Amino acid sequence: MNSNTNLQATTSSALEIEAAHLAFRERRQSLPVLNQISLTVPNGKFVSIIGPSGCGKSTLFHVIGGLVKPDSGKILLHGKDVTGERGHISYVPQKPALFPWRSTLDNITLAREIAGMPIKAAREEAQAWLGRAGLAEFAQAYPHKLSGGMQQRASFLRGLLAPQEVLLLDEPFSALDALTRSDMQRWLLDIWEENQRTVLMITHSVEEALMLSDSIYLFSSRPATVLHRIDVPFTRPRTEQLLDDPRFLELKRDITAQMRVQMHKNQPL
Numbered sequence: 001m002n003s004n005t006n007l008q009a010t011t012s013s014a015l016e017i018e019a020a021h022l023a024f025r026e027r028r029q030s031l032p033v034l035n036q037i038s039l040t041v042p043n044g045k046f047v048s049i050i051g052p053s054g055c056g057k058s059t060l061f062h063v064i065g066g067l068v069k070p071d072s073g074k075i076l077l078h079g080k081d082v083t084g085e086r087g088h089i090s091y092v093p094q095k096p097a098l099f100p101w102r103s104t105l106d107n108i109t110l111a112r113e114i115a116g117m118p119i120k121a122a123r124e125e126a127q128a129w130l131g132r133a134g135l136a137e138f139a140q141a142y143p144h145k146l147s148g149g150m151q152q153r154a155s156f157l158r159g160l161l162a163p164q165e166v167l168l169l170d171e172p173f174s175a176l177d178a179l180t181r182s183d184m185q186r187w188l189l190d191i192w193e194e195n196q197r198t199v200l201m202i203t204h205s206v207e208e209a210l211m212l213s214d215s216i217y218l219f220s221s222r223p224a225t226v227l228h229r230i231d232v233p234f235t236r237p238r239t240e241q242l243l244d245d246p247r248f249l250e251l252k253r254d255i256t257a258q259m260r261v262q263m264h265k266n267q268p269l
Contacts, residue, residue, distance in 0.1 A: 013078070014198040015041040015166050020063055020073035022056075023223075032223035033059050034070065039217050039226060041166065044196045048209040050255070051219025052263045057202045060224070061168050064200075065089045077166065090162035094171045096155035098143040104154050105130065105139040111162035129157050132191065149180040153187065160197060169201035173208070185211060186240070193237055206255045210248060211238060218255065221262045230255065 022034040033056040041047045049057050062068040064075055066086035075083045082088050090111070098107045105126055112122035130136045133153045143151055152172060159167050172188075173181040185208055192199065192212070203209050209216045216230040230251070234242055242248050 012042050013040045013076075014043045015064070015200065016074075016076040016079075017060070017064065018074040018076065020060070020070045020075070022059065022063060022068065022070045034063070035223040035225045037073070037224060037226060039229070041198055041200050042214075044198055045214045046192060046199045046201070046212055048201045048203055048213040048216045049219060050203060050206060050209050050216060050259065051224060052221045052259070053204070055219050055222045055262070056224035057219060058170060061091070061170055061202065064168065065091060088164060088166075090159045090164040090167045092156055092159040092167065092169050092172050094174050096143070096148075096151035098151055098154060098158075100143050103140045103142055104135060104146065104150075107143070107154055108157045108161060111158055115163040126157070126161060129161065132194075133157055133187070147180075148176050149184055152176065152184060156188065156191075160191070160195065166198045166200065169199060171202050171204065174204070181208075188212065189238060206252050206259065207243070210234075210252060210255075211242065216255070218258060219262075227258070227262075 017037055017039050020034050020037040021032075023030045023032045025031070037060060039047075039049075049060070051057055059068065063070050066075075066082070066084055066088070069084040073083075074081050077088055098104075099110070102110070105123060108126040108130065109119070109122040112125065113119060127136070127139065130139050135150060135153060135157075138146060138150060143154075146154065152175075156169075156172065159169075173184050176184060189212055201209075201212070210232055213232050215232060217226050218228045218230065219225065220227050233251075234245075234248065
């Protein structure tokens, strides 16, 4: 494991966070949330963040997306400072958040339409991706007609087809049942290995992070700091057989044990 260091801009990095610090202020009190967070997401890599609930992971996504400006530190895209700026990042939330008045196809094409792509071209591209996602026959269906897993696939495709290079996934499978979540993980793995988008994902599942990621950042309890960066040692493509690999199980136990330590730190005696 590599300890946290201030990371310098390199041409091979799509996204870098340099010493981001943030505290919320209310009634003259200061609540530190992010404490000198530094991490990097290389081009075309899948990186995950894990840590205790409430430690500041989602707040960090708001900082990356420009919704919240840090008190100090920088957000860099290919070395360019975009701190506090919006519109540079594609985002898939915990819940699909599809527009109920738009069909599956029209929801997926939305980002392309906003970017100025002709509607016909956007629909043709989206239709091809719907086939790969097993949603071709639901192209004209409205969100309420789709299962939770189908809605999340549509939400992911909308993010995937957005023009922004970096894709943020905020616990995208947390609302799904265990079986659907497992199916979605395999589906996402297949789609990502075909597309190779730059991804930064928040998850509470150590197994999910190990299965999907090239590297994992382990956050402390609030205020969040980077405790470790774990470089995932397993080659791609990855299959379900990896879940029974002794090396996988050992690494999962190690990370889970560290997670438990952080979860208990802020709990009252």
